[in-house]
Every structure is written in C-alpha cells, then in structure tokens.
Amino acid sequence: MTEENNITKTESNQDNSFKIYSKKAILGFSIFFAPIFGGVLLRQNLMDDNRKREANIVLLTSIVFTVLTILIVNNMEKKTSSLTYLLNMGWGVILSEYFFRKYFPKDNYEYKKIWKALLISIVIVIPFLLAMIYAPSE
Known part of the structure; x- marks a missing residue:
C-alpha cells in the first residue's frame, strides 16, 4: 500500500x-x-474497516495463541485452569493493547454491543464443556 493510499485510508x-x-x-x-x-472480534473490526489483509493476520495470530495455550496447558503434569486464564490474559493483552491500538489508535469510535457475540461464543463453547464433563475418566 502506498503512502498516499495509507493517508487516504x-x-x-x-x-x-x-x-x-x-x-x-x-x-x-x-x-x-x-x-x-x-x-x-478484532478481525470483524478490521473487516468493517475494509482491512482484509490485516484482519486475516489478526485471525491467524489469535489461532496461534489458542494453539499455544492448548499445547502448553496439556503438556503440564498438573493441569490448572489458572494457567489457562493467565495465558489467555497475556494473549488478550497482546490483541487488545498491541493490535487494537495499532489499527485503531484514535479513541473516538462507537462500540458495538457484545450480546450477539457473547451468545454465539456460549453456543460454541457449550458442546466442549459437555464433552469435558461427560468424558470417561482415565
């Protein structure tokens, strides 16, 4: 992207x-x-701003963060949810402080309500929780 296009954007x-x-x-x-x-969520922000390339980079990064969390937590002898939350918090800070500020430096946006995203997230997570609860123990 040229400097002129970047300024126009x-x-x-x-x-x-x-x-x-x-x-x-x-x-x-x-x-x-x-x-x-x-x-x-951050990808959706970027898509709404017509930044498809950046949106895909953010999505790929968040997938890598999630996979890293799974690998780290599953390779620990004693699995704890506190480690998961700590890692998720670290990755979340990177997404919200680094990437968000990089692409949306001004703080004069109107914000979307989270209810639809929250409902979708809960519906996605419920089957995983049920599988963990009802999975046969070793």
Whole structure:
C-alpha cells in the first residue's frame, strides 16, 4: 500500500462511520473463552474497516495463541485452569493493547454491543464443556 493510499485510508476513517468491538470486549473474550474469540472480534473490526489483509493476520495470530495455550496447558503434569486464564490474559493483552491500538489508535469510535457475540461464543463453547464433563475418566 502506498503512502498516499495509507493517508487516504486514515483520513477516510476519521468519520468513523462504523462501530467496532472495544478493547475491553476483545480482552474479555480472549480471557474467558480463548484468544481466538477475541481475535474474531478484532478481525470483524478490521473487516468493517475494509482491512482484509490485516484482519486475516489478526485471525491467524489469535489461532496461534489458542494453539499455544492448548499445547502448553496439556503438556503440564498438573493441569490448572489458572494457567489457562493467565495465558489467555497475556494473549488478550497482546490483541487488545498491541493490535487494537495499532489499527485503531484514535479513541473516538462507537462500540458495538457484545450480546450477539457473547451468545454465539456460549453456543460454541457449550458442546466442549459437555464433552469435558461427560468424558470417561482415565
């Protein structure tokens, strides 16, 4: 992208004619669900801003963060949910503080409500929780 296009893109975003998910929403979804959930919210923000390449980078990064969390937690002798939350918090901070600030440096956006995303996330997570609860123990 040339410098002129970049400036035009920045200027066109000054009117903020679209709503985005907030940094707090991205951090919360990353911590309480998984980094991929926060990444999907940030990706949606970028897609709404017509930044498909950046959106895909954020999604890929959040997938890597989620896979790393799974690998780290599953390779520990004693599995604890506190480690999962700690890792999710770290990844969420990267998504919300680094990536969010990089792509949305101004703080004059209207924010989307999280209820639809929350409902979708809960519906996705329920089968995994049920499988963990009803899985035969070793």
